Amino acid sequence: MPRGTSEVSEPMYFVLAALRGGPLHGHAISKSVKELSGGRVQPSVGTLYGILERLNERGVITVDREETVNGRNRRYFRITDEGQALVQAEARRMQAAASLVLRPSGAPFAPRPYGA
Template identity: 60%
Template structure:
């Protein structure tokens, strides 16, 4: 992510973040995203697969494998190096932005300290 580029959306951030631990299938991504976001990001199936298609087209994720479960295909997705770089850069960007505010709130003489 280049300096000055817009932040990734919260759903995209959490989709990428949940894939840091390894490949997951769609339902696993939905559950993990909900858990990591502390129930803030609820991904309907259609929204998830649209996002996964966009992330794959952008080279941020790729299909790791596909298997048949109960007669239905189940695709597992994994981060690419570019996807890992993007989610890492976004986490660092948010951390820096957060430190600006928390540093001002916690400094001596602040109206909030």
Template identity: 45%
Template sequence: MADTEMREPTFWVLTALAFERRHGYALISETQALSQGRVNLKATTLYAALDRLEREGLIAADGDERVDGRLRRYFRLTDLGADRLQQEVSRMELSARQARERLRLRPGLTRGAMA
């Protein structure tokens, strides 16, 4: 399991690619939607992140397509990327369980507040 926390934009890019391959603009839209607006990537930031994730082996280029004269580069999640995403999900779930348990044990907290 990875020792370091994954940055939120990376988490959402990998999550967006977990379902199916995507091109850059679709990744920008999907990461914004999945993160409920917390992550709003610009094209230059996204492509720098995609280059880094590709070098790390977490994603792979998955073809190009020309639409209305513009080239769309597609990317897909690799098995290594899926494993790393699963590790991050497990880390986050463990952290949330620990925090929830501490809150549950906190004196004065009503049970209804822990919904």
């Protein structure tokens, strides 16, 4: 498991986000990632399967099932509870970072007290 959410790349984030809707196979994950990212993230097949392998090794996704369709194996992946927690933590981290930049111009920065 990663030490922090900073180890989640943008493509990994969108793969995890895609799997929040339920188990998907590689091609469906790729289409969902493209849609969720507004077309910004379009990993090649090799890159996508590398991401899936790394996320599976980290325990944040797992193989849900395998089936054969038109003579080809199709592997479905699902997000684990750890993966849900990771993608939610990463979303909160990005939201907090964005709020610093998107606050009204000239608005004072009020850091949160340590430990709050």
